[in-house]
Amino acid sequence: MQTSRFHRIGAWVSLLLIFAVVLAACGPQAAPSAAPAQQPAAPAAAPAMEGEWTLAKAAEPYKGVSINCVFLDRPGYRAAIELLPEFEQITGIDVNWEIMPYENSREKQVLDFTGMTGNYDCILIDVVWIGEFAASGWVVPLERFYNDPALADPELNLAGFFPILLESFGTWDNVIYGLPFDNYSGVLFYNRCMLEEAGFDGPPQTWMELKDVYGPALTKDGKYAFALQSRRGETQSADSFMRMIWPFGGSLLDENFEPNLTSEGSLAGLRFRQDLMKYMPPDIVEWDHDETVQGLAQGNVAMITEWSAFNAYFTDPQTSRIVDCIDYAVEPAGPVGPRPALGGFSLGVSANSSPEKQAATWLFIQWITSEAKAKDYIRAGGVSGRMSAYEDPELQAQYPYFEPLVISWKEYGNPVFRPRFPEWPAISELIAQTGTEMMLGSISVEDGAKLLNDQIRQILDQAGYYSGQKPKLQ
Amino acid sequence: MSKSRVNWPAVALIAPAVIILLAVGIYPLLFALDVSFRQYQLTKLYLGTDYVGFQNYVAVFNDALFWQSLGRTAQFFVLTVPAQIVFGVLIALFIDGMRWKALSFLMRVLLVIPIAITPTVVGLVGRLLFNRDFGFINYLLSLVGVPPVSWLGEPLPAMVTIALVDIWQWTPFVALVMISGLSLISQEVLESGKLDAGGGWNLFWHVQAPYLLPGLTAVLILRTADILKLFDMVFVLTRGGPGVSTELVSVYIQRVGFRIFDMGVASAQAILLLILCIVLARGYIRLFYREVEA
Numbered sequence: 093m094q095t096s097r098f099h100r101i102g103a104w105v106s107l108l109l110i111f112a113v114v115l116a117a118c119g120p121q122a123a124p125s126a127a128p129a130q131q132p133a134a135p136a137a138a139p140a141m142e143g144e145w146t147l148a149k150a151a152e153p154y155k156g157v158s159i160n161c162v163f164l165d166r167p168g169y170r171a172a173i174e175l176l177p178e179f180e181q182i183t184g185i186d187v188n189w190e191i192m193p194y195e196n197s198r199e200k201q202v203l204d205f206t207g208m209t210g211n212y213d214c215i216l217i218d219v220v221w222i223g224e225f226a227a228s229g230w231v232v233p234l235e236r237f238y239n240d241p242a243l244a245d246p247e248l249n250l251a252g253f254f255p256i257l258l259e260s261f262g263t264w265d266n267v268i269y270g271l272p273f274d275n276y277s278g279v280l281f282y283n284r285c286m287l288e289e290a291g292f293d294g295p296p297q298t299w300m301e302l303k304d305v306y307g308p309a310l311t312k313d314g315k316y317a318f319a320l321q322s323r324r325g326e327t328q329s330a331d332s333f334m335r336m337i338w339p340f341g342g343s344l345l346d347e348n349f350e351p352n353l354t355s356e357g358s359l360a361g362l363r364f365r366q367d368l369m370k371y372m373p374p375d376i377v378e379w380d381h382d383e384t385v386q387g388l389a390q391g392n393v394a395m396i397t398e399w400s401a402f403n404a405y406f407t408d409p410q411t412s413r414i415v416d417c418i419d420y421a422v423e424p425a426g427p428v429g430p431r432p433a434l435g436g437f438s439l440g441v442s443a444n445s446s447p448e449k450q451a452a453t454w455l456f457i458q459w460i461t462s463e464a465k466a467k468d469y470i471r472a473g474g475v476s477g478r479m480s481a482y483e484d485p486e487l488q489a490q491y492p493y494f495e496p497l498v499i500s501w502k503e504y505g506n507p508v509f510r511p512r513f514p515e516w517p518a519i520s521e522l523i524a525q526t527g528t529e530m531m532l533g534s535i536s537v538e539d540g541a542k543l544l545n546d547q548i549r550q551i552l553d554q555a556g557y558y559s560g561q562k563p564k565l566q
Numbered sequence: 567m568s569k570s571r572v573n574w575p576a577v578a579l580i581a582p583a584v585i586i587l588l589a590v591g592i593y594p595l596l597f598a599l600d601v602s603f604r605q606y607q608l609t610k611l612y613l614g615t616d617y618v619g620f621q622n623y624v625a626v627f628n629d630a631l632f633w634q635s636l637g638r639t640a641q642f643f644v645l646t647v648p649a650q651i652v653f654g655v656l657i658a659l660f661i662d663g664m665r666w667k668a669l670s671f672l673m674r675v676l677l678v679i680p681i682a683i684t685p686t687v688v689g690l691v692g693r694l695l696f697n698r699d700f701g702f703i704n705y706l707l708s709l710v711g712v713p714p715v716s717w718l719g720e721p722l723p724a725m726v727t728i729a730l731v732d733i734w735q736w737t738p739f740v741a742l743v744m745i746s747g748l749s750l751i752s753q754e755v756l757e758s759g760k761l762d763a764g765g766g767w768n769l770f771w772h773v774q775a776p777y778l779l780p781g782l783t784a785v786l787i788l789r790t791a792d793i794l795k796l797f798d799m800v801f802v803l804t805r806g807g808p809g810v811s812t813e814l815v816s817v818y819i820q821r822v823g824f825r826i827f828d829m830g831v832a833s834a835q836a837i838l839l840l841i842l843c844i845v846l847a848r849g850y851i852r853l854f855y856r857e858v859e860a
Contacts, residue, residue, distance in 0.1 A: 375720070514609065521825050532808055
């Protein structure tokens, strides 16, 4: 009897041990201490600058310092990697980079911040993360560097960035935390040859024209008029859902900071998206940026609205069959005009890094986003945030997408295309789920919008926006 | 009265394994248990990490999305594990009955390949194979006149796709476990079984099947635990979509833990899964496990 009981207890203990190992593999990782993020230490005493400021002189105290950057597998980052050796040669600072999928980049950085592991010095800040990263104290206000004569390049010229980019990507509550690095606007990329074959001498000017005129004419023989990347994730919430509500007069929040997805404008945009799906590939809810870019580049889709940063794929004969046919326009207008998507990344300095690494990181960020390197960055495949680069006639001729890009930023730029407050990631998750279900027809547009409105209000209420605990910043 | 003596060499040999197990198994378990009773939102640590009693567990019990994802996981289990057991047993019988031992050995080696591939790579390959426009599966179907199937773009085909990929990857594991069970049957037992039961189904059911039961129990326990924590392959292949159609419970927990960063609730969900695992494992042992004398 006792032996049997002993065996039973033994069996339970063994099982517990086995499943402890299983849980360790599938459960959340050991979380770090709950202490608040470390306040950035004061920078190293700035050496007195003798004579003219040069990068080499400014970097002298940091020679041999290694910094780590978070990069994505996108053209702007490959461009930076191509230019890096020049910076390393001038400064003696080693710049390492880790390329990670966009989907994991926030997760990895947040774990780095909260764990205070200091793995990353040069922080990649998506336009929708700036509120979270800045308000949490994970990135350092850059004024401490650009107000330091030893570190600030006299040619820095913050006013030389497109205002909407510096404001949206790098600024939170009137403090600059990042400099615009990988800069996007939504652009209509189209296959001119396909359009001409179908009898069109230019792209559609409005979304309605795209659906009613171009859609039927271009959707045939296994090819599609349009593809709207809609895979679950930020692609669904930003590139698909938000892209369609703005041109139709909708928005995520109204002027009183209340959810606005059940407004006539928002519903009109979402209903339009459903109607437009018949001119898109049938599995469009599984299309991410890669599939969409490839769809156009391989000649299977006639038009896409994608980030300007993907241009390099279409102009490279190794990745595109439509090098001679690619053309560009501002995203089509809705009833309230064009409202192109705005997105992109700034580079910031981690609050967890040592003062030396912070200074070295600043020098790198200042250099890679400088006016002096802007043209090299563009030629290497990046999209600079510097206005001066886009005034160069030679570059204008070489990169015809400049025109719609600059128009989008200057005339139609929408700084709250997606709210930049810390609650966006949670809201984005909800939109990604319900937005995809709307497209699949498993929930109606009206019911989905109402569900999202309720969920978003709850999130904002819990965050303290309606009780006055938090300022209503987007 | 004999004095019990500590066998130090044995302790020294076992100690490293026990220490590693404590570090990578027990400590995270206890940590997750502790966190599951706290308010623990990584991106809002300024709110503090106070104990909140069973609040996180109540939140999980009231979370319809959690139960829906658990239901989908159960569907996935029903779609995959029985198929893996049937195919695994058939493959095992085929290989065990081979006369050419060299070929039998080669087949066993080949069976290891799918298991050895990392789930992320399996997901990436699956994304290519099941692509609607240029995937190999649709190409094969087109040869017999089947129109392109949107494997990853519609809810039901997406669930079928992840199930097929899982069956492909884990059937060989079941086959290997079953081969080990069949290898326990001595030639004498097999010969007398043939005389008593004849061949075919009777031989399998009355003589071979009892030897497979311990392996079957192990397979059920391991596959249940695997499926409850299956994440990489599904995330790469469908990211839980389209919609939530392939959002298994582990994908959902990852979303709560690493997208919303609510570690308290995510830990409570993980602890509940652990309890579910233990209960199921005990059930399997009670139902299927039988000692067989070789």
